[in-house]
Amino acid sequence: MLTLYDYELSGSCYKVRLMLGFLGLPHETRHVDFHPGREHKSDAFLAINPLGQLPVLDDDGYVLRDANAILTYLASAHDPGGRWGFGGDAARNGRIAEWLGFASDLTGTIGAARLHDAFFHDIDADAARAGGKRLLRILDEHLWFQERQGAAWLAPGDHPSIADIACFPYTALAQDADLDLADCPAIRRWHDRFKRVPGFTVMPGVFPARE
């Protein structure tokens, strides 16, 4: 049985919830009181993940932390067609890994500014915001060129990958960090496509695709 240690308002946990939804995998949810309870820093949780971070996935005793790692594992273990993750196409695999790294940078900038503004974490929010803004421009430009080549997703191929899942939450939550996507039309179009992938689910702050 899959068990997700989850916090509803966490963009990183949302990545895993999205993946579980796309793959249609039944799972149990263990709510962790990240805010206001700071349960992720409790002794009990530190025994599960010494980094004190969410999400954590437990697959029948195989315990894995880090959203990118969990996405990679789920794609390898539970997606028989290999559509979402690392298949035989080396060039595609390289790109997926590249955008997974980019997703971590989004967490460290937009995600950090959001933690500061909404949950009062002691972070240099202006620096985080500036970094997030720069990443959004890079992403928007990449997606614009992808569209010009008839490609809908971050990595090559007709099917979205875990790179799209990893980069979606904190770009969709940019407003929480006081960042505006008005200047990022290619990101907004990509969001719209992503929200129409069967199995897509929302989280607070993220709205479903327009009918």
Next chain:
Amino acid sequence: MSSTEKVELDPAIRDAWHVCAVAADIAPGATAMHCLFGQRLEVARDAAGRPVVRGDGRVLPALERYGFIWTSPGTPPEDLFPLPGYDEPDRKNVVTGSVGIRVSAPRAVENFLDMGHFPFVHTGILGEEPHTEVKEYAVAIDPVADEVVATECQFYQPRAAVGSSGGAKTEYVYRVPHPFCAILYKTSPFDAVRMDIVALFVQPVGEEEIIGHTMMSIIDDRSTATEVRHFQLTIFGQDKPILENQRPRKLPLDPRAETPIRADKSSIMYRRWLTSKGVAYGVIPAP
């Protein structure tokens, strides 16, 4: 954080109690910095555990109620508004979380009073299509308590409370006992007579920047505090982008400023009540 410059406070706001910290966050001996009306506050406890709030170069009035610490820049009444039911021994009182939001305090209160958005913003929890109609309800000013009260509110809710096992017609009573605080009493899935309490206490950090503090006092011996918090923060997280997209961020009190519908009766009453009190903070006063 831009809207925190110091402004002159109207007497109604200046002389009211305002929430400034979560009580459990202020440990004995510790001092925390907070912000109210653009002013830095120092919140601590004395040797006896009583809250001590300093700001503006002086010691300010301080009070601990309902899981929070309250202060005032002016001359507040002796006590905060009452919260009947809160002290009942079998209730679960949970501070459900505080969230920073870029909006004015009265906009947040108004949204809390609005049932019309349930099916669209809190889909599958507090409402769902096709049950979108806001049925006729009553709203009045209670002249004795000096508060806005909305009664006979009814809404079909797929998951009205954390302990709900299915959809149910839910009854609501709303109270606005304070310009920046709203309290909701709603049908409990576990008690036929007494109602669950959901409170929103707004800390105005600036005119267009708040910390929304939420608290629940519920009759439910099954759900854990973590589950109650998840439920409430999910709902609050869904409201956040709606609140942050409202323009202007201050609440316009001119009756002609925004077009109300029947469902907005309580909002109209709330705006009138703010005007009658001369509230000027976080609003665009009527001309």
